[in-house]
Amino acid sequence: MKLKEVAERIECELEGDGAIEIRRVWGIERAEPGDLTFYANRKYVSALKATKASAVIHGQRDEVDIAAGVARLRAADPYLAFAKAVELFAPAHHPPAGVHRLADVAPSASIAPDASIAAFVSVGEGARIGAGAVIYPHVTIGPGAVIGADCVIHARVSIREHVVIGARVVIQDGAVIGSDGFGFAHRADGTHQKIPQIGGVVIEDDVEIGANAAIDRPAVGETRIGAGTKIDNLVQIAHGVTVGRDVLLAAQVGIAGSTSVEDRVTLAGQVGVAGHLTVGKGVVATAQSGIPNSVEAGSFISGYPAIDNRDWLKSSAIFRKLPELKKALADLQQRLDALEEKSKR
């Protein structure tokens, strides 16, 4: 594709030779002639001067040095333009429509004619699979489950009984949706009685769920993931959790039972959230934060237990110097001893 056409399709302002033939989008450090690359992170400013790419996407008003002869595509949002560029060059991969001869589909299940059901897929009684959905091998779809239009369910995903999944949802390999919540009642003798987990799980439109993530169903009521939310690998969502819209949950985050995570929250990797609390709209928590209590909308938090990010940074800086602080205190004590001694005389 000519660079001029790329620029038009990803809505960038072209500076340079529009006739260059672009064959792929590639990382700034390994790009070669014929590649389009992008710059959106200052860590790569020196790589930019040395890149062998034929063209670079960068911010509209960025004044950056680029290797000679490299064309520029100025973008209102370079990362978004990059996303669109990758999309342009991504190979279209459409598995064939229809049900593979080695799939096992219950007679009462309903499969859209243009959906694609791969080998070794198991579809339970009464399940429904929407138009254009692609189901990769070894997916289990339980009785009564609903998969919306244009979903992509990668290999070895479990969608348990009666789970409801909206349109355009993408689920990576090995994720489990609708497993039993961790709900047990203590018996007087110290053993635990399982509470049947028979509530629902609803995954709204345009959600993405990462590899080997787990989303539990509750005993009563439902677990719900709001539209547009993106969940990374190995994330744990417990029974009865409500996650709002356009939330980002990075890898290995865990959210305990009945908690509500409101719209546009961002939890970085390995964050843990306790049960029965509310993480307000737009909260951002940095990696490994432990959140024991409800958090006000708009907060930016860190730490274990999580506190305001700036306070945590300050306290963490002093934590490192606690031995000095302790020594300073001991010095003061000595000086004070001396002074007291002197004042007695």
Next chain:
Amino acid sequence: MKLKEVAERIECELEGDGAIEIRRVWGIERAEPGDLTFYANRKYVSALKATKASAVIHGQRDEVDIAAGVARLRAADPYLAFAKAVELFAPAHHPPAGVHRLADVAPSASIAPDASIAAFVSVGEGARIGAGAVIYPHVTIGPGAVIGADCVIHARVSIREHVVIGARVVIQDGAVIGSDGFGFAHRADGTHQKIPQIGGVVIEDDVEIGANAAIDRPAVGETRIGAGTKIDNLVQIAHGVTVGRDVLLAAQVGIAGSTSVEDRVTLAGQVGVAGHLTVGKGVVATAQSGIPNSVEAGSFISGYPAIDNRDWLKSSAIFRKLPELKKALADLQQRLDALEEKSKR
């Protein structure tokens, strides 16, 4: 079912109209007429006044305000009564007995006649599956493995060779039992030699294991999970670990090799336990605790590294105020400087 009958079957004392027809158990905030709900957590005291449920389970001696006209079921243990109530209304789901035509069962495997083996289940040579066991699709059962009576093995579980599983064990989707432990010996040249992991894994009766959890086998000896223990999603149990009876391990807990976790321990979410140590009977560790050393029975611990919970709470409260503490120290220094100066005069 009439409320009177529900009360009898879950052993509660009825206050109100026993003739009400109950159709399901539901959460306090979303319950509607015809629903039975429950109250066991003070966070929901205002929801209780507003509930539209027809009846509420609560503690025998709780003096709580409930919306007018709502019947009460007084329970010795409201959460346990709730568990029994959910059980009452849970739909019975029994997949058909027998081996699905698309399962692959080795000739020398032994399957109880009333066990249920779903499509795409793989059963290795010499494996044995007990009476009433239900094996969902895509489960792999390795050669020589034993599954006890009335187990429920959800979809896509791996039960590796020679693993022994007791009766009434429930395993959620995607869990792996008996994978190779992470055992390598350092070679002089900096590379690592794999130590064959050929020990056993024993899961005793009434254990539950969560979705995508992993329980490794050791090189020698065994990994053992005691009767009645409940393990949540994405938990890691390393090679040679011994977990006692009625232990609760919440989601994303990790226990390193050869450690012993004694009876009735509770580890909250994301707790990590180092290898070769003992966590004594009844220990409770709060979420994200990191346990580097053995812990005495009965301890209640928190923190990284984990210490007594009360000490950790106090130290954490001061941690937040370290900048103030540092400033206070600097002030003292200045005052002391001034005083020393003065005393010289």
Next chain:
Amino acid sequence: MKLKEVAERIECELEGDGAIEIRRVWGIERAEPGDLTFYANRKYVSALKATKASAVIHGQRDEVDIAAGVARLRAADPYLAFAKAVELFAPAHHPPAGVHRLADVAPSASIAPDASIAAFVSVGEGARIGAGAVIYPHVTIGPGAVIGADCVIHARVSIREHVVIGARVVIQDGAVIGSDGFGFAHRADGTHQKIPQIGGVVIEDDVEIGANAAIDRPAVGETRIGAGTKIDNLVQIAHGVTVGRDVLLAAQVGIAGSTSVEDRVTLAGQVGVAGHLTVGKGVVATAQSGIPNSVEAGSFISGYPAIDNRDWLKSSAIFRKLPELKKALADLQQRLDALEEKSKR
């Protein structure tokens, strides 16, 4: 096998009766007559005096007390000798070569004649599987993926499209290699646009990957795991990460996008590493460390955020005593108040 032969084959110096018949290698505390055990950790010094094993492997120069009549095998590296001994007694398990009748192999895929493809394995178009490779049930191998010679791919592993895996790689059950990276661009309206993840994943020779681990592919470029690296269960490797050679990543470690982990790094359990940074050669991080910035080669670090291990130990020891420190400060203030008062007079 006679003890004399064992000693020769694992290159140990024998002290005792070489004619003893050894039937297995077993743990020091549970070993019985006929067992060979090993001693490499001081925690087991008293177990050594009480062992019922017939022979013990220990360090060449160790002066240790062992129960009477127990033979000794002195080893330059006792753990390595133990590894070799386990290998000696490990049962050889070779599934039959050939493609199972219930596997689904695309016509254009290429399978070495002596590879073993189990039931319910799905192999995509153009995939290649090398000589001697063993593929267990329910493995999905995507179009164009390459599996090297003598790999062992345990049950229910996902190897996504175009992933390249070297020779002698071992992958435990449920791991996912090549899932889409967590790459989204923010749109102006607060929603997120998926960036197609179409880069490569390369797993070099002699790597081991644990159960339910996840290794993502990037949008552009590649994710690479260097030769000899060992990755434990439930580890997360994000898009575009580069892991060097002979690295050890313990269970539940998470590494964020585009980070580089150099040769021979060791990250203990539950360590988290932020994105776009470098963890230098030979770095060791203790369990649960959170690494927010690049780390110099050879560092030994701990903490959240991670700092030098010794500093962290000192600061953590004082953290526990913060209430005392605060009290000491308050005492000083009082004494200073009194002194100031006195000096005014």
